[in-house]
Amino acid sequence: DAGVIQSPRHEVTEMGQEVTLRCKPISGHDYLFWYRQTMMRGLELLIYFNNNVPIDDSGMPEDRFSAKMPNASFSTLKIQPSEPRDSAVYFCASSPGLAGAPGTDTQYFGPGTRLTVL
Amino acid sequence: EDQVTQSPEALRLQEGESSSLNCSYTVSGLRGLFWYRQDPGKGPEFLFTLYSAGEEKEKERLKATLTKKESFLHITAPKPEDSATYLCAVQAGAGGGADGLTFGKGTHLIIQP
Numbered sequence: 001d002a003g004v005i006q007s008p009r010h011e012v013t014e015m016g017q018e019v020t021l022r023c024k025p026i027s028g029h030d031y032l033f034w035y036r037q038t039m040m041r042g043l044e045l046l047i048y049f050n051n052n053v054p055i056d057d058s059g060m061p062e063d064r065f066s067a068k069m070p071n072a073s074f075s076t077l078k079i080q081p082s083e084p085r086d087s088a089v090y091f092c093a094s095s096p097g098l099a100g101a102p103g104t105d106t107q108y109f110g111p112g113t114r115l116t117v118l
Numbered sequence: 119e120d121q122v123t124q125s126p127e128a129l130r131l132q133e134g135e136s137s138s139l140n141c142s143y144t145v146s147g148l149r150g151l152f153w154y155r156q157d158p159g160k161g162p163e164f165l166f167t168l169y170s171a172g173e174e175k176e177k178e179r180l181k182a183t184l185t186k187k188e189s190f191l192h193i194t195a196p197k198p199e200d201s202a203t204y205l206c207a208v209q210a211g212a213g214g215g216a217d218g219l220t221f222g223k224g225t226h227l228i229i230q231p
Contacts, residue, residue: 004161033218043162043205045218056218091161105150105209107219109161 004110006092012116018080021113023092024073033093033107034067034077043091049075082117089114120145120210124222131196131229139191139225141206151189152219153182154205162205165191196229203227 005024013019025032033048047057052069060067064083069075079086093107123142131137143151150169154162166175168184175182179200181192191204203226207219
């Protein structure tokens with residue numbers, strides 16, 4: 001299995017531009033999560049999906065952030081317009097099934113996208 | 119609000135020098151406590167999940183334990199390749215369905231040859 005795939009791996013953009021990050025979860029996983037990692041705040045959950053439906057987006061910082069999951073094998077996180085404070089590493093993770101079911105609730109992380117907004 | 123505090127922030131050990139990393143948590147209804155390892159420039163790599171107080175899990179030189187308030191990651195006779203940032207996370211809630219993880223800020227571990 002190729003694991004969780006994210007693209008691009010690095011993105012440098014200017015303030016005000018639209019940024020789209022992409023994620024392909026592990027095949028067969030029903031849950032997909034988007035996290036953001038910064039030195040100051042560590043890893044923070046932004047949003048997660050179950051069977052392509054957004055379940056909890058309370059971690060999305062502002063209306064400038066949006067996420068979609070049009071099918072079971074693809075998700076996007078979009079920032080429009082981007083700001084310098086959005087600079088961070090964005091991770092996508094997926095898990096097979098229900099929490100508390102041993103062996104099925106492990107979240108597997110992708111390699112991340114390092115975003116720099118100038 | 120769920121909180122996870124890891125200590126120390128950084129730890130430098132000599133090869134073979136055993137030690138423990140601490141993860142203290144407050145959560146409304148612990149569903150699971152997770153340990154991850156993160157190498158520079160990479161995503162977190164899953165190590166262990168613990169579900170109830172008293173549970174222990176081992177993998178090579180690592181052993182994770184859990185009480186009602188904290189978890190420890192014990193490292194026995196570490197090697198330089200064990201150098202990484204170790205992250206602790208909790209998953210909360212009593213309802214069905216997966217929730218996201220609340221992470222601590224990690225312990226940066228360096229093992230010197």
